[in-house]
Amino acid sequence: MDTILELKKLQKHYSIRGGVLRRQVNTVRALDGIDLDIYRGECLGLVGESGCGKTTTGKAIVRLHAATAGSIHFHPANGDADMDIARVPRRRLKKMGLRSKLQMVFQDPTTSLNPRMLVKNIIAEPIRERERLTARQLEDRVLELLVMVGLTRDHLLRYPHEFSGGQRQRIAVARAIAASPEFIVLDEPTSALDVSVQAQILNLLQQLRRKLNLTYLFVSHHLLVVKYIATRIAVMYLGKIVELAPTDQLFADPRHPYTCALLSGIPIPEVGPRPARMVLTGDVPSPLNPPDACRFHTRCPFCIAICREQEPPLEKNGRGYAACHRKNEVPGLVATQYG
Ligand SMILES: Nc1ncnc2c1ncn2[C@@H]1O[C@H](COP(=O)(O)OP(=O)(O)O)[C@@H](O)[C@H]1O
Ligand SMILES: [Mg+2]
Numbered sequence: 001m002d003t004i005l006e007l008k009k010l011q012k013h014y015s016i017r018g019g020v021l022r023r024q025v026n027t028v029r030a031l032d033g034i035d036l037d038i039y040r041g042e043c044l045g046l047v048g049e050s051g052c053g054k055t056t057t058g059k060a061i062v063r064l065h066a067a068t069a070g071s072i073h074f075h076p077a078n079g080d081a082d083m084d085i086a087r088v089p090r091r092r093l094k095k096m097g098l099r100s101k102l103q104m105v106f107q108d109p110t111t112s113l114n115p116r117m118l119v120k121n122i123i124a125e126p127i128r129e130r131e132r133l134t135a136r137q138l139e140d141r142v143l144e145l146l147v148m149v150g151l152t153r154d155h156l157l158r159y160p161h162e163f164s165g166g167q168r169q170r171i172a173v174a175r176a177i178a179a180s181p182e183f184i185v186l187d188e189p190t191s192a193l194d195v196s197v198q199a200q201i202l203n204l205l206q207q208l209r210r211k212l213n214l215t216y217l218f219v220s221h222h223l224l225v226v227k228y229i230a231t232r233i234a235v236m237y238l239g240k241i242v243e244l245a246p247t248d249q250l251f252a253d254p255r256h257p258y259t260c261a262l263l264s265g266i267p268i269p270e271v272g273p274r275p276a277r278m279v280l281t282g283d284v285p286s287p288l289n290p291p292d293a294c295r296f297h298t299r300c301p302f303c304i305a306i307c308r309e310q311e312p313p314l315e316k317n318g319r320g321y322a323a324c325h326r327k328n329e330v331p332g333l334v335a336t337q338y339g
Contacts, residue, residue, distance in 0.1 A: 165192060
């Protein structure tokens with residue numbers, strides 16, 4: 001497998017400051033040691049409940065945030081030497097082309113698009129930053145991108161508020177691909193849209209990935225959306241990856257109890273035979289003070305002594321990986337307790 005990005009022991013801690021002296025009073029351990037390889041050309045889904053660290057992961061990769069520790073190795077397609085993005089100084093990101101090669105599309109296009117700019121200029125901006133084109137060439141390029149995302153020449157001279165939510169997200173996608181990226185973080189790109197529009201945007205994203213040889217990290221709290229578009233899925237819980245597997249394996253043979261619980265919340269016809277209901281009790285613990293050893297032990301129905309004592313490593317399971325001391329027993333445990 002050709003790897004485009006390698007995350008090693010990646011950490012992002014946010015400092016919470018308080019009082020008149022703005023002293024650091026607390027630390028949010030939003031990402032607490034993530035190891036992840038992303039393959040060139042794939043769409044890797046990243047799922048988990050709100051607050052588990054999905055957006056933080058995306059922002060660290062495109063360097064909207066600086067990581068607290070760990071590395072992010074990027075292997076550009078042109079064969080240039082790989083580099084640790086986490087260590088490139090902020091002022092050099094643009095010069096090294098990283099700002100354009102690594103893009104991010106956000107959930108809400110209403111806030112991510114400048115309301116005072118014409119669509120034409122919104123899309124032209126990232127091109128102007130990289131290339132010197134004549135006005136005519138630039139206009140042709142913008143039009144080509146607009147058509148690629150399913151819009152037309154008529155839309156060039158309008159403002160974002162004149163569009164529907166789905167069309168605005170198409171504009172945001174055009175802006176992202178205008179930079180000629182290799183990798184795009186799609187952060188819940190369809191969550192704010194009507195169900196009927198969601199599928200259209202997902203199909204558009206699939207087409208673009210193939211046509212432009214893009215690699216995606218597709219972030220969502222919704223497993224079915226990710227199932228539709230992702231080749232592999234990583235499941236996050238409280239700043240850690242607990243399971244990572246090809247999409248078909250994750251749905252057919254989940255090994256982490258948290259993945260099982262997420263899957264059992266999906267209506268049966270979508271996933272075939274599933275345990276009736278594996279409802280988790282208790283709230284998600286705070287990332288200010290995550291549980292020791294296995295982070296999931298406070299909510300896990302299959303917790304035993306070792307789970308409170310040792311952190312389970314992310315270990316090979318079939319074609320994927322799971323971080324659970326009981327990963328080999330989990331299918332049987334789920335069947336007997338919830339079958
Ligand atoms: N700028 C920030 N300052 C402090 N805490 C933050 C900040 N951004 C996110 N967090 C916290 O980090 C954790 C992970 O957040 P996030 O990555 O947005 O999760 P997700 O995208 O999975 O919902 C949450 O507890 C969130 O409250
Ligand atoms: Mg988020």
